[in-house]
Amino acid sequence: MNEKFSKYLAKKRLAASDLVRNARKNKVCYAFLLPYAVLFITFYVLPMVTSIYFSFTNYNILEKPDFIGARNYLNLFLEDEVFTIAIKNTFLVAIITGPVGYIMAFIFAWLINELPKWVRTLVVFFFYAPSISGTAFVVFKQLFNDDANGWINRFLITHGFTNTPILFLTNPQNVMKVIVPVILWTSLGTGFLSFVAGLKGIDKAQYEAGYIDGIQNRWQELWFITLPNMKPMLLFGAVMSITTAFNVCDIPMQLAGYPSTDYCARTIVTHLFDYGFTRFEMGYASAIATVLFITMILCNKAIQALLNRVGH
Structure with a gap:
């Protein structure tokens, strides 16, 4: 079991080193992609993550979000x-x-x-x-x-x-x-x-x-x-x-x-x-x-x- 886990970690390290090597080799390409990546994360990924967080809260914009767990989802499927x-x-x-x-x-x-x-x-x-x-x-x-x-x-x-x-x-x-x-x-x-x-x-x-x-x-x-x-x-x-x-x-x-x-x-x-x-x-x-x-x-x-x- 330990041997299999060691091989798994070795493969992951090799994959990570290949990724770093590839990034260094193509750093100019990644530099051109950076503005899009920043905009994509800012306007797509972060709003999505924020929305998932707020879905577990009672939030009306004016007051601080109050964490209520899965109550919104229960109300949505069982009472709405x-x-x-x-x-x-x-x-x-x-x-x-x-x-x-x-x-x-x-x-x-x-x-x-x-x-x-x-x-x-x-x-x-x-x-x-x-x-x-x-x-x-x-x-x-x-x-x-x-x-x-x-x-x-x-x-x-x-x-x-x-x-x-x-x-x-x-x-x-x-x-x-x-x-x-x-x-x-x-x-x-x-x-x-x-x-x-x-x-x-x-x-x-x-x-x-x-x-x-x-x-x-x-x-x-x-x-x-x-x-x-x-x-x-x-x-x-x-x-x-x-x-x-x-x-x-x-x-x-x-x-x-x-x-x-x-x-x-x-x-x-x-x-x-x-x-x-x-x-x-x-x-x-x-x-x-x-x-x-x-x-x-x-x-x-x-x-x-x-x-x-x-x-x-």
């Missing part, structure tokens, strides 16, 4: 009924805008890859514009407005489909049916753009070699050549898709109001926003943020494990 609604809505959005949006973005990018350049540019603009345009909320708000001036309600009333306006944004039965498609469309942009760039970067000679080696159709071409070459873009798109899905906040607040009717459009981030910036219960908000962070990490790990099997 609105958080249960937020979890259900967030996972509903994540399931649809995550895997479905991710697959749709890749399929659309794959389908338009062979189109003429000007057509491809128009399609890319159509998909990417909603993700960067702040006016998208205004358009959808007017489109689904609950009164007779809403574009859909005006059309339905004018053509005799209904006599009274449909409450798209205040009826709990309709709200998520409106919000989820809007989130899905606005979330396609970044992943779609990365997929388009990745497809254009694949060497055409690989496809020619593949057909010589026995590739018989486009599906085999996709599985054995396209997907393995696009692993970095696939991973980037997956991370962006998960991040977008679990950080939904603005669209429900803009369309369904804050708070929405019976909290029907409440998401985890909206719940966090409520406790953190409306009620100033920062300890409880930090517990919500920690749960969200752990959930996103686990989902990212699952996606990475799945993508590592592509092409094998």
